[in-house]
Amino acid sequence: MAVSEGREERSRPTIWGIGVRQVVYMALGAALYGGLSYLTNILQLPATSNVSFRPGIVIPLFFGVVFGPWVGLFTGGVGNFLGDYISGYGVYWNWDVGNGIIGLIAGLALYFTWGRYYRVASIVTAEIFGVVGILVGLGFAAYSDIWVSKYNFAAATGNFVPAALSDLINGIILLPILLVAYNAATRRMGRG
């Protein structure tokens, strides 16, 4: 069983496949991200726009690198939607898409790590994909406001830089902690 499971995991369709497990983790990740975003939305960064201090950014990163790009995309996109929804702020599609891109790109780490983070090299790989995801995702969200809200480039950069810095710091510090804790939990469950 372990051998066939190992073979089954090492395939492209498995990385992009959506089964029952992925559906549940999508929903769970979105709820965690939305809930934590709601709780920390009161912590605002000094910037040109509404950018809050979000340790919850680690959640789309974690769910992406462990469960795949679809789970990461859903966790980031729907999670951000949920956070704004329950705060009563409404729906702002470009920031939802941007957060989804963060999780999607982080999920691409699965091509190199196969969802296993027992080695430092794998954790570093996850961090690199997380950093790229944050830069691309937040870049999309912030700079799309040039078209959506008619910002100029400097104002969009004024949105992007503090948001990216905050998310990078939160993600880089909390992601390895969460991955190590997840390893320990899966070993106890006998799934490691």
Add this chain to the structure above:
Amino acid sequence: MLINFPYIDRDSPVHRLDTRAKFILLLAYGFAVAQTSNFWLMLGGFILAAYYYKQAHLKWSETKRAWYLIIALNVMIIFVNYFLSGGAVVQGVDLPRHQHVLYYLPFLGLKGHFPFIGPTPLLISVESITFMITQGLRNFSIALFAIPIPYTTNPSDIGIAFKRMGLPDKFAYAVDLSFRFLPTVARDFGTTLDAQRARGFEIDKLRGGIFTKIARLAPMVVPVVIGSIVGAEDIISAMELRCFGVGKRTWFTELHARRIDKIIITLSIAGFFAITLLNILGNYYATGFLHVLHVQGIPAFLAP
């Protein structure tokens, strides 16, 4: 710790609207107004949005928190955008060769030579003021369409609405499930926070620099995330036992679009395509009605 959905169960025209109509209206309007900075079109859109918001019958006391944020955000966006652009804020519309200057605001700006910073007066013109007003109208009108959605839409209708708008079954069900997970997650956060507090962990008294403070958030974040993942195994097993995903899924709630919902959806999509077509044609016709989206529409007596 509780997370309450902002949904208010009330009978209003917007409450009775199909969820799909609300989302399509918001998206179509947002994409349409992003293509123009014509003052009169934006004013028309703002009036329409204000009428829509009024039909939601929401009280100020119920939405004031969201509106405080939106107002502060939009005012900050507009003025910071003006200062960061050095007064050259107008974009996406035809500008006259010489703007109708009202005043030059003393300010500092970057220079290309030593000392690289110096006096750079900011232009205040009829065109820039019109553009800033148009920006405000745009942002507030989008907010007037966006804010009623969480207050007038039952969360259990969101998943089925996305399904009927074409999202695959599994994604739509995941949306539905995420709303159901929210109260559980919030309860877990509260329980974990209380348990950690009993062990001396105080989230509002984290010591150290920024990096240390973030690392010290781990005792709150990690147990909730890992505990939720472990707990999800039972849900996965239950769903697999019930053959989730094997066949086409039916939904407990069914959405039935009324005539008014279909009219709103049709008009929203048609309006978006009309604006898009007009925007494209405006690049080929330098004057006349077909070019209307590319001009600000300033009356002649203000800008002779």
